[in-house]
Amino acid sequence: MNSRTEKRQRNLFIASFILPTLLFFGVFTIYPVVQGLYYSFFDWSGMSNKKTFIGFDNFKDMFHDPIVWRAIGNDYFLVAGKVIGIMAIATFFAVALTRFGFKMTGFFRSIFFIPNVISVVVIGVLWNFIYNPQIGFLNAFLSLFTKEQVTITWLGFTDHTIWMLLPPAVWAGIGFYMILLIAAIQSIPASYYEAACIEGAGQWRQFRSVTVPLVWEQIKVSVLNIMMTTLNGSFVIVWIMTEGGPDNSTQVMGSYLYQMAFRQFHFGYGASIGFIILILSLATTILLQRLMRHEAVEMS
């Protein structure tokens, strides 16, 4: 009897924490997703109460829309570029700052972390100035080495302009993942490295056989996080720097969604793009988790 009441009380206690969260999750996440899916079946300008149900027509149109395919390509290009770029540099910095025994570790750690404190909007504007063909830093710097003034339009190539969005995106991301990896590396007991050292392992061998296996969980989380934030959030940097142009060459799904829903008044189409982003994010997450499944190495 007594234990029963206790159990009930305990359940009630837990429920009082979980239920509000679940409710908020339902209202602010599940409901909008369902609502978005609902709108994706309509031809709706997003400006009036005039909606026409058109079934899967938006999705069919999307299939024939070359810009959607380009946007998906650009999205995955950014995912691949950012994962490789950020992880390589962040891992290098993390290892360098923890394992190589620099004197100014704290200073460098702060310096590398600064871009993370700056808003992405500011980063976009900043890099726009760097890339500016007339008054930009990059051309001015390159002009030091040439006889004639360099006037490359970094954001105005006929194709592949998306490459130019990679450096700011990578630059902005390094700091956070570096800190994450530093924390992971610092939690590895020094005795492991001592043992490896006695066994004759050099820095590279130590990195491969001690560091990487023991921080694999963090690497995995980092890669997944980079992938998800890129698919969902590359909109900001694209919109600030190029608005998807020139001639849609830097369009990503997020920016194309915005363009269609709020500039060209196809809210239903925008909603269906949003739904595809969700599906792609989920599918890629599952795929990456499978690919990176690795036997857990326990520290004991």
Place this chain on the structure above:
Amino acid sequence: MVTKKKIAAIGIAAILAAVSLSGCGSKKEETVSSPSAPASSPKASASEPASQTPDNTVKLTGDFEVQYFVGGYGDKWWKQVIADFQAANPDLHVIESGGPKINDQMKPRWIGGNPPDFVYIDGAGLNDRQMVEDGQLEDLTDWLKDAKNVDGDLILDILAQPPQQYDGKIFNIPLVLNSWGIFWNKALFKEKGWTEPTDFSSFLEVGEKIKADGVTPFIHTGKYPYYINGAFLYPAIVSANNNDFSVLQDMAANKVEAFESPAVLAALNKIVAMRDKGFIDKASIQINHTDSQMLFLQNKDAFIPNGLWLPNEMSKDVPQGFDFGFIPSITQDAGGKVVANTSTATVAVAKNGKNKEAAKAFLQFVFSKAQASQWAELSGAPSNIKGDISNSNAPNFVKDAAKFLTSPDTVVIPTITYNADVDKAMMDATDALTINKITPEEWVKRVTEVVKKVGK
């Protein structure tokens, strides 16, 4: 003690649930109420004849809401005209909904079928063509035929530019009359001994000289290609079409033949001529309008396609001695008429508005000569109402522009809004054309494909 905490927690959970659920509930109510909105229209249309009386003898009562976007033209005039209107109709309760973000703020109400009565269509987020297609605006065709303003003048008679027609129907009336065109710095031209262009051949000629002197002849904003389209391409199309702007109206009506007309190709080839001579600043493609305007003000580039609002917009950055030269178009043949592509902002009555009578009375109030000079004075832009503003306190370039737009030697293109998809396709294609990615023929092909899709 424990029970108290428990009750409190459950209570909070319950409140949260109630709040969020009631959020859903109220939204539902809004959508439900939308079908009922048209029900109010018979009443309004029944009272329509009353509002047609020119001397405004009908006593206006109830609430009357005006939505106005505050952008480059400011809100001084709106505040003034609304105060005047309120004073003339003391029994009416005028509600002002204005601001730079007002279009977004009011959106839920337009969607919910509960819009304001009167709307000024300007700024991002509002598109007159889309609003017409969505059935948001009141059909003013019949009313406007014999609607007189507060002075007893027929409104249609005093408009400098007629309203745009959608399948022969009128839904919105242009209030502002501005013009696109090409600017240069007169002082720089004088100093360097360059001749100011009057037509396309003289433009190309002076362009060569400018280039030889180490200045880039032409800059535009590739990030917002509607500048080069509005100030260069569209006037060029009209010039190539024997000054007949109906081709642009046909383009706006999504007629494929219009896009395939030789005039369009001829105009596009003028961009190509400019591009192949190396006149277009390479920086153009990636910069926004402000950056392009800054480079122009620094005399790094000789010409810029822009609108008459430019001197006002950049007033804080104009260097000393800079003297704006302006021509509405440079693409006409020698001796040909100048083509002015107007840039307008319009006003309209909401179809689901609750006080259409007051909204129409407000139209009669706004489209008067007194308000025309007041508009020019307070907003720094020419108004779409014929009338002599030379004695008003309007800035000089506004008076000059007004003169240009009323001159018989100028072909004035009235307000035209393209379908948003077609507009975007034209912008993208023009950008691609300026960086040598496509040919004029491909421009036409690309755009007509979109037109066909939209027309379906």
